[in-house]
Amino acid sequence: MASPAPLILEAVTLTLPSAAGPVEILRGVDLTVAAGETVAIVGPSGSGKSSLISIAAGLETPTGGRALLFGTDLASLGEDGRARLRRGRAALVFQSFHLLPNMTAEENVSAPLELAHRPNATAEARTWLDRVGLGERRTHYPHQLSGGEQQRVALARALAVRPELLFADEPTGNLDGANGQRVADLLFDLIGDSGAALVLVTHDVNLAARAHRTVTMRDGRIVAAAGAEA
Numbered sequence: 001m002a003s004p005a006p007l008i009l010e011a012v013t014l015t016l017p018s019a020a021g022p023v024e025i026l027r028g029v030d031l032t033v034a035a036g037e038t039v040a041i042v043g044p045s046g047s048g049k050s051s052l053i054s055i056a057a058g059l060e061t062p063t064g065g066r067a068l069l070f071g072t073d074l075a076s077l078g079e080d081g082r083a084r085l086r087r088g089r090a091a092l093v094f095q096s097f098h099l100l101p102n103m104t105a106e107e108n109v110s111a112p113l114e115l116a117h118r119p120n121a122t123a124e125a126r127t128w129l130d131r132v133g134l135g136e137r138r139t140h141y142p143h144q145l146s147g148g149e150q151q152r153v154a155l156a157r158a159l160a161v162r163p164e165l166l167f168a169d170e171p172t173g174n175l176d177g178a179n180g181q182r183v184a185d186l187l188f189d190l191i192g193d194s195g196a197a198l199v200l201v202t203h204d205v206n207l208a209a210r211a212h213r214t215v216t217m218r219d220g221r222i223v224a225a226a227g228a229e230a
Helices: 049-056 079-086 105-115 121-131 147-160 177-194
Strands: 007-016 023-033 038-042 064-069 090-094 165-169 197-201 213-218 221-227
Touching (some): 023 049, 023 221, 038 049, 049 064, 049 197, 064 079, 090 147, 105 121, 105 147, 121 147, 177 197
Parallel strands (some): 038 197, 090 165, 165 197
Antiparallel strands (some): 213 221
């Protein structure tokens, strides 16, 4: 029997309260991401892109519809259960790096490997830091690294566990052009090597064009799709 698609969203809605009344963030989103597929999600600010990522990764609960991660309905799990489902299978990279400030680059990369009970976590972390060009910076703390270096550490940390699915929310958004290009190249090279699926939120049309498929959102809805299987 074929494995289920890593991610399936069915008629997902998200409504949040506000002082002015309920605000509809997502309005019936359907999206399926196949194993090994790379999907870029684009659209103007406020269109619901980051909210879609949060629901797909189990960080936020939808108001309606279903979000299935690796065939499991996320609504059937509590916060701890969602974390266990993600562990070693799904990883996230954000615009703001989210490195642990009191850990070295090597420790930041090895931490999720240890949580996933992977053998030789330290050696594996060093291998991945070498792959992103930071082998000589492994003992440095985040405040001793540039923004581009921090994002490369975050990328190594996410991919070191060899996830089946990577969520990346504006991974080049805080970087200058040269560093953004380097991180983008690394992202797609490493994803290609690992065979992981990728869901990428970006404002960068050139970055989005590198994905198998581009999905455009507006006002909480998917309004267009282009590329393979669109």
